[in-house]
Amino acid sequence: MGLLECCARCLVGAPFASLVATGLCFFGVALFCGCGHEALTGTEKLIETYFSKNYQDYEYLINVIHAFQYVIYGTASFFFLYGALLLAEGFYTTGAVRQIFGDYKTTICGKGLSATFVGITYALTVVWLLVFACSAVPVYIYFNTWTTCQSIAFPSKTSASIGTLCADARMYGVLPWNAFPGKVCGSNLLSICKTAEFQMTFHLFIAAFVGAAATLVSLLTFMIAATYNFAVLKLMGRGTKF
Numbered sequence: 001m002g003l004l005e006c007c008a009r010c011l012v013g014a015p016f017a018s019l020v021a022t023g024l025c026f027f028g029v030a031l032f033c034g035c036g037h038e039a040l041t042g043t044e045k046l047i048e049t050y051f052s053k054n055y056q057d058y059e060y061l062i063n064v065i066h067a068f069q070y071v072i073y074g075t076a077s078f079f080f081l082y083g084a085l086l087l088a089e090g091f092y093t094t095g096a097v098r099q100i101f102g103d104y105k106t107t108i109c110g111k112g113l114s115a116t117f118v119g120i121t122y123a124l125t126v127v128w129l130l131v132f133a134c135s136a137v138p139v140y141i142y143f144n145t146w147t148t149c150q151s152i153a154f155p156s157k158t159s160a161s162i163g164t165l166c167a168d169a170r171m172y173g174v175l176p177w178n179a180f181p182g183k184v185c186g187s188n189l190l191s192i193c194k195t196a197e198f199q200m201t202f203h204l205f206i207a208a209f210v211g212a213a214a215t216l217v218s219l220l221t222f223m224i225a226a227t228y229n230f231a232v233l234k235l236m237g238r239g240t241k242f
Contacts, residue, residue: 018221021219028216036068047061086226089117090225115230118230141172167189
């Protein structure tokens with residue numbers, strides 16, 4: 001077998017959809033986990049510095065942030081491992097589908113494994129839809145704060161008094177209602193929005209949101225490719241063996 005023929009056979013058996021999905025999954029998870037972790041750290045510092053001087057007011061929030069950061073570590077490890085497994089399964093099922101009308105016979109174990117991956121990927125996609133929706137919440141909060149700052153910076157664009165334009169962390173459930181001061185208004189809020197810390201945290205949350213979207217697209221791609229390959233193996237396979 002010549003080198004060109006060998007390369008051609010490898011390319012024919014390559015699961016291009018799984019390769020794209022794996023790359024997108026790794027990119028999305030890295031972006032979501034890395035940026036999300038740092039954005040949560042930035043949020044913790046902003047709350048401590050500007051919105052509350054009493055540790056008891058934001059103690060629960062700090063515990064939740066730390067818990068989410070540990071979850072991020074586990075999420076990153078799981079998805080990198082699961083992505084590699086899906087890629088390997090893609091190579092197996094794609095090779096089987098390409099040779100379905102030849103002498104290749106799939107095993108019952110192989111079909112069961114493919115069905116298992118389809119089910120797990122479907123469940124993960126549903127769960128990640130919730131993660132994707134939740135990742136939009138901090139983006140919404142920071143965007144509202146940034147919009148308020150723009151109104152303060154350009155008072156001609158609003159009829160409200162600058163002193164009444166505030167960002168209230170209590171309104172979003174970030175702090176309890178008895179937290180003091182709990183909100184920042186007017187020129188003080190504008191000075192916060194101009195800090196590099198606020199802008200960096202805002203952009204990190206946007207990047208994490210984009211990473212969650214990329215991961216969701218990769219899971220949908222995995223699910224479609226795996227379902228198609230399994231259906232072909234199930235319906236068009238010409239025999240099984242143990």
